[in-house]
Amino acid sequence: MQLVVLGSGGFLPIPRAGCHCRICKSARQNGWPIKRHSPAIYLKEIKGLFDTPEDINDTLNFNQIDVVENIFYTHWHPDHTLGFRVVEILQENEFFKNKKKPINVYIPAYDYNNLKKFIPGLWYFETKGYITIKKLTETGVRIKGVQVKPLRLRGVTFSAYLLQQDKKKILLCPDHAKELPLKDEFREADLLIMNMGYFENNLKGAKQLPFRHRIRQFTSFDKDNLRIIKALKPRLTVFNHIEDKYNRTNTDLKKLEKVYRHFNVRFSVDGMKIKI
């Protein structure tokens, strides 16, 4: 399976307007790979997009991806959905017009009503014939030999996804990894993608994280990401959803890859390609 990390950023893109932290300043001056788009992942085999953040049109362009046949949502939060109008952009492409089928939009059944409440525009686009909205049951769906199965996170209606093709297994948890249930079937995946949590030590001299980042709902790198890696033993872990507030430069992240090399971890950048 081949994946592209379209956007490696977190719930706010880097640089973000009005922010003068060292990460945003550097991203403004130097561009990629310090600059990061919002979180989205593309799986080539099924021409499948996981989430549609607001800058998804840019990232598809940047990565020269012309075709999307399937979209899967992890949850309704704005940083994962607000680029949903990309379906109109793709389907109104003159070059392909009249040759296109509706894009399949998959929503886990337990999250369907939330998407309908917060992203009603999707249902408008269904009436225009751009998309077909499908409820995903817990067994998931098989597309071109790839099984895509939603995994409900604990205590919420958010999802991770398990992708399986032949003996290859990818666990995709691009946000809220803190609530990932540690089930046997997730163990020893060829690849785990998960959101990078905040650091308990937010580096000396940096502004402390707001208290709300330390409360229950936010993933901690030290307490959650490492705990999950130790429990599930993936062959490779790639971090996405990287926030400027967590105050790590790309050089810091490279150092961390060395510190945790026994776990085989990588911190993604926009456009990172992974072949499993």
Ligand SMILES: [Zn+2]
């Ligand atoms: Zn998010």
Ligand SMILES: [Zn+2]
């Ligand atoms: Zn910033």
